[in-house]
Amino acid sequence: xxxxxxxxxxxxxxxxxxxxxxxxxxxxxxxxxxxxxxxxxxxxxxxxxxxxxxxxxxxxxxxxxxxxxxxxxxxxxxxxxxxxxxxxxxxxxxxxxxxxxxxxxxxxxxxxxxxxxxxxxxxxxxxxxxxxxxxxxxxxxxxxxxxxxxxxxxxxxxxxxxxxxxxxxxxxxxxxxxxxxxxxxxxxxxxxxxxxxxxxxxxxxxxxxxxxxxxxxxxxxxxxxxxxxxxxxxxxxxxxxxxxxxxxxxxxxxxxxxxxxxxxxxxxxxxxxxxxxxxxxxxxxxxxxxxxxxxxxxxxxxxxxxxxxxxxxxxxxxxxxxxxxxxxxxxxxxxxxxxxxxxxxxxxxxxxxxxxxxxxxxxxxxxxxxxxxxxxxxxxxxxxxxx
Numbered sequence: 001x002x003x004x005x006x007x008x009x010x011x012x013x014x015x016x017x018x019x020x021x022x023x024x025x026x027x028x029x030x031x032x033x034x035x036x037x038x039x040x041x042x043x044x045x046x047x048x049x050x051x052x053x054x055x056x057x058x059x060x061x062x063x064x065x066x067x068x069x070x071x072x073x074x075x076x077x078x079x080x081x082x083x084x085x086x087x088x089x090x091x092x093x094x095x096x097x098x099x100x101x102x103x104x105x106x107x108x109x110x111x112x113x114x115x116x117x118x119x120x121x122x123x124x125x126x127x128x129x130x131x132x133x134x135x136x137x138x139x140x141x142x143x144x145x146x147x148x149x150x151x152x153x154x155x156x157x158x159x160x161x162x163x164x165x166x167x168x169x170x171x172x173x174x175x176x177x178x179x180x181x182x183x184x185x186x187x188x189x190x191x192x193x194x195x196x197x198x199x200x201x202x203x204x205x206x207x208x209x210x211x212x213x214x215x216x217x218x219x220x221x222x223x224x225x226x227x228x229x230x231x232x233x234x235x236x237x238x239x240x241x242x243x244x245x246x247x248x249x250x251x252x253x254x255x256x257x258x259x260x261x262x263x264x265x266x267x268x269x270x271x272x273x274x275x276x277x278x279x280x281x282x283x284x285x286x287x288x289x290x291x292x293x294x295x296x297x298x299x300x301x302x303x304x305x306x307x308x309x310x311x312x313x314x315x316x317x318x319x320x321x322x323x324x325x326x327x328x329x330x331x332x333x334x335x336x337x338x339x340x341x342x343x344x345x346x347x348x349x350x351x352x353x354x355x356x357x358x359x360x361x362x363x364x365x366x367x368x369x370x371x372x373x374x375x376x377x378x379x380x381x382x383x384x385x386x387x
Contacts, residue, residue, distance in 0.1 A: 002135050002211065003030045004128070006086045006111050009057065011196040014127045018088075019114045022102040026109030029085040031057045034125045040064050041075050056082070057128070059121050061090045062097075069098045076101050080108045088124070092117035134198055141165055141210035145217065148259040149266075155256075162258060166208045170221035174231060174252045175265035178238055178245040179215035181278065191216060197241045215245075215269070217262065225252055235279060246278045267293075270383050291379055300380070307377045310360040322360075325353040330378040334371065 007027040010018060020027075032055035041064070058079065065072040076097075079087055087105075089097075091114050105112045115124070144161050147153060153161075162169065180191045191197070194216060201209030201218060208219040220234055231249060238247055248269025250261035264282040271280060271288035282289075294300045311322050325343065329350065332338035340347040363373040 002139065003032075004131055004135060005030060006057070008131065008194075009086070009128060010113070012127050012131060013199075014119065014123055015113075015115070017116055021097065021112045021114055022105035023086070023109055023111035025106070026086065026111045029109070029111065030055050031085045031128065033057070034059065034128050036060065036121055038063065041071075041078065055085050057086045057088065058084055059088050059090070059124060061092050061094075061117075063093045065097075066093050069100065072097055072101050073104060076104050076110070080104065080110055084110065086111040086113060088113045088115050090115055090117050090119070090121075134202070138198060138210040141208065142212055142217075145210070145212060145262060149262050153259060158256065158259065162255060165219075165258070166206070166221070168205045168221075169208075169219075169255055170206055170223045171255055172222045172225045172252050173219050173255055173258060173261055174222070174234075175250040175258075175261035176218040176220070176231075176234060176238060177212065177215060177248040177262075177265035177269040178218065178242055179269055180242055180244055181246045191242065191245075200237075200241070212262075213266070216242075217265070219258070219261065221255065222252065225254075244278065246280070249279065249281045251282055271379075288379060288383070291376075291383060304377070304380050304384070307361050307373065308381070311357055314356070314360060320353065320356065322353050322357050325350060326357060326374055327378060327381075329354060330375060 005027065006029045009015060009031055010020065010027070035056045035058050037058055037060045062072065062075070065075065076087075087110060089112065095114060097112065102112065104110070144164055148158065148161055178191075194211065197216065198209050198211075201207050204220075206221045208217075210217055218234075218238065220231075235247060235249075238245060246269050248265045248267065248271070250264035250268070253261050267289060268280045268282040268285055271285040271291075291300075311326070314320055315322050321343075325339065328342050329336070329339045332342060336347050336350045339350045343350070357374070358370055361373065363370045
């Protein structure tokens with residue numbers, strides 16, 4: 001099961017007004033347990049020592065630290081020795097700690113979080129436990145989805161799996177596969193607010209959201225197959241929480257074809273054919289439908305290396321920017337002038353670099369062969385960056 005981190009906890013609705021005071025670099029600390037310490041701690045008294053189950057998030061009012069910097073620092077040091085995940089302080093008695101305590105926490109990557117005193121311990125604990133259950137449910141759903149799409153799934157088994165994913169699905173469905181991406185480099189980045197997004201999707205009892213491969217899969221269901229082409233509301237919902245995501249969107253199909261919409265959305269997202277906003281429909285990916293299916297084929301990998309390696313080696317040796325120029329040339333619709341303006345180089349430099357690529361790779365015989373080869377290489381590069 002995916003580990004819950006301090007950052008995940010901070011994204012919970014109940015933590016909306018929480019204030020992170022120190023330990024920013026510890027937000028990736030894993031939270032396995034939640035514990036409470038409100039008794040007086042004496043390092044010489046073993047009975048007052050906080051229980052350590054490992055990877056605890058501790059809740060405390062730190063009442064005994066009022067006007068007592070020495071006590072606060074002693075307790076912080078003990079939490080550090082215990083490798084506590086984070087310290088959440090209810091602001092009933094304190095709304096700040098001494099700078100010395102913050103320095104300790106920052107040095108040892110211990111997040112210190114202040115929470116409003118009106119927030120009950122029980123509600124915080126139950127919210128974190130619900131989060132753990134949500135992650136567990138998402139993992140179960142991901143396993144079922146892999147079963148649906150990884151091998152031929154018999155019709156009777158498919159009918160068993162569908163209600164396990166969501167028993168409230170309507171008759172028609174559309175899938176959205178989202179990978180959080182740096183659109184400038186086309187590289188996948190982690191979905192930092194995955195927890196919040198999953199919880200928002202769960203509010204719609206006719207939808208499903210779960211972690212899938214390197215991104216997130218969302219399936220919306222609909223009563224009828226009307227308005228087939230429009231899904232702007234769903235896209236805007238995702239964009240509000242994942243502004244940098246590449247979103248692959250399937251066709252709308254009958255519920256029994258759930259495996260097909262999942263594959264379509266994944267293929268669209270990985271096709272590298274997204275628009276400037278990072279959105280791509282399966283119906284628009286053209287040749288990429290074939291390339292995505294061949295992506296794990298050794299023959300395609302050999303073909304890619306045969307083209308890419310000599311160009312990359314030349315770039316590494318001579319700092320020649322051939323890959324950058326080829327990419328810009330394709331994205332500028334094979335226009336030498338536009339490519340030069342984009343890269344701030346003379347149009348003759350563009351032609352020189354493209355001719356150098358022509359010398360380095362096997363492309364066939366004609367100029368059309370060369371252009372097609374560059375396009376194939378570009379498409380494979382884009383898809384490999386997203387896998």
